[in-house]
Amino acid sequence: MKRKFETEAIRTQIKRTEFLEHSSPLYLTSSFVFEDAEDMRASFAEEKDRNIYSRYSNPNSSEFIEKVCKMEGAEDGFAFASGMSAVFSTFAALLDSGDHILSARSIFGSTHSLFTQIFPKWNITHSYFPFDELDKLEEFVQPNTKVLYAESPTNPGVDILDLEALGKFAKKHHLILIIDNCFATPYLQQPIKFGADLVIHSGTKLMDGQGRVLGGLTVGNKESVDKIYRHARITGPALSPFNAWVLSKSLETLGVRVDRHCSNALKVAEELEIHPKINWVKYPFLKSHPQFELAKKQMKAGGCVLSFEIKGGLAAGRKFFNSISLLSLSANLGDTRSIVTHPASTTHSKLSPKERADCGISDGMVRISVGLEHIDDILEDILKALGEV
Template sequence: MSKKLDPVTQAIRIQSQKTQQQEHSTPLYLTSSFTFDEAEAMRAAFADETDDNIYSRFSNPNVDEFIAKMCALEGADAGFATSTGMSAIFSSMFALLSKGDHLICCSSVFGSTFTMVTKYLSRFGIESTLVPANDNAAWEAAVKPNSKMVYLETPTNPQLEVLDLEWIGQFSKKHGLILNVDNCFATPLLQRPIDFGADLVVHSATKWIDGQGRVLGGVIVGRADLIKDIYLFCRNTGPSMSPFNAWVLSKSLETLDVRMQRHCDNALKIAETLQGNPNISWVKYPFLKGHPQYDIAKKQMKLGGGVLCFEIKGGLEAGRKFLDALEMLSVTANLGDTRSIASHPASTTHSRLSDAERLSVGITPGLIRISVGLEKVEDTIADITQALEKSSL
């Protein structure tokens, strides 16, 4: 076609080359390796002179199709798919940071990311500094001569702080830093960090990308030169995505647009309803007018996402009682599903942090995170409301 297709359309229409069977839907390529008709063809493939598939750890049609779709959605040059979201985050750092380098990381990040940065980077001689999400002066003060990368999430997990991508993009460019953004909560349909200067974007594809709680996966997309180093690192260390998971995730991208519309509509309605509930202290959602970074969210996001959080009165004990009182919502360690999910970060995802560490990143004892599903929103509101009533102290 002469007209360039919209990324949403590309996520549906990008497909691996058809086989002689002329299939309409891409088949599964469940093979560990690929054969060659002659030695010269195999030599050329190993010398990177051709794009021929060699071994599914680093080259497979299903994985390539998924990566191509994610690059189209994010506006990226290249990408690599990994086995999990955490392996994507790990690889995006360890492939590019060396002994003596310095990472500037937002303090409000997923619990496992926080642990990796604070516990494991130093073992390899990589320094790190944690910075409050929206303290611009602290970001500037954190820069050192050996600083190399900035890492952040927006909206953050689980307290939904929104960082100004325009400002952080200019900050990173000014200091010559690689900007690495976790775009898991927003998805590329609601926010494209590359448009604001990000060099890398990572996702836990396990979440909204899959959208149905079926498979694990991660992906890194961004600048071609950086992705080349990440590809070589992953090719030799092995945190790669399986062909089956890639096939599932590629098919999932075909419905991402319609799913996210419903998730976001439901989440906003729930957040608005909960604002007046007497059993909670506050509710936070990026597109709720009372959100501290509402204006930033409206500037850089198309919709507010499928996650909201609130503070239940009664703290830790009330949070646990709330989970026990739920009748429909799932209580599980995931988000981004068709089914609405409730979690209590202080006793689960961030339980390994000290009380002081949790409070420093805004995780209070009664914080409840809701990943809003595709159920009729009235049913979700009814279940949350009755559970709040039963757990009130």
């Protein structure tokens, strides 16, 4: 019988040592020894599946990868030093000079910078499509298009893309479909079920959940992951054993944490929706969300992030941020602590005003990552700050 998500998150562990420890130990070692010359030769020839060097693999990263593969329904994966390291390395491993990326327009600011500043050096181009006009995707495909890429929910607008439609389109055009699943986590959404070839996570966010470590991960089919592994083995962006150990432990509580994140976030969204100083609120499981039905089809719940716009634009937004006392002013998300961010001046500040407008990011937009504090305290702080606007 297949075990449930929460059970796999807790009971998927590396093999116990002779000490029979209950919790997986930390393997702080850069390298591993061999029994003899033949064992060493066979290991480097990849005739044996064993640890050689922690830049290639480590028991702690292997446990972390195995857990997420089971959660996502993936065949294999590789763990990276950060979420952006996973994004960059995945593309760099799969693309050649002259290739083209077809991406949704609403993506993380650093990913946009990767597409516009780094990849052009290697003659890798990109085109953006509107997330809500998938029926026009055919217009954007080029003969050299190799990858179809998207985030869902998007950052910071929490818009929802139809993953099933993307999966069918990618299959029709023989494209590699890569989905950034950071906002949802595998607890709320499994893109591979809808046709994704690869799924990327920033473990820094909800997977860790406490703002302690950096980490990233790409999981998917064996063929693609093998290319990513061989690229990463040479270039060295591997996740450290300590961070892998922390992240694997954190996954044991992912389900219960995300349940609380989602219930708190929905209550905040509902309260803000009726507030007289708010122009609009977007949260995937809010009935007024334009893709509410699609979100319910793809996701178990709405996640921890919501966005809204304060009446009065940038000046009102500054007053709101300066009046916050409990919530943290930070650019992170998915933490136990609730976090409030101004995307136009932080995470997406490198975009031009037009580029931000194309992503739906206004000067007055606020992004909140709703944490695990008591909902009454979260709401009191937000409503008090709005009262100062």
